[in-house]
Amino acid sequence: MSRLAVDWTRCDGHGLCARLLSEHVSRDEFGFPVIAAAEISDADESQARLAVSACPALALRLEQPART
Numbered sequence: 001m002s003r004l005a006v007d008w009t010r011c012d013g014h015g016l017c018a019r020l021l022s023e024h025v026s027r028d029e030f031g032f033p034v035i036a037a038a039e040i041s042d043a044d045e046s047q048a049r050l051a052v053s054a055c056p057a058l059a060l061r062l063e064q065p066a067r068t
């Protein structure tokens with residue numbers, strides 16, 4: 001399980017992530033992503049990685065949970 005995160009200093013709001021990961025990301029009225037479900041299941045991870053690699057601003061990332 002990993003978590004989806006946006007670097008707001010980089011995101012330019014073109015919404016590619018919302019198109020590629022519509023079950024997890026929607027868009028606000030300005031086009032910026034709204035992460036509705038940050039937790040990414042193992043089944044969705046390959047699609048999430050595709051969205052991360054497709055982000056033109058390098059603003060989207062997958063974070064691994066901290067180990068305790």
Ligand code: SF4
Nearest residue numbers: 011012014015017055
């Ligand atoms: S694809 Fe990247 S730059 Fe575009 S809205 Fe998503 S996080 Fe922001």
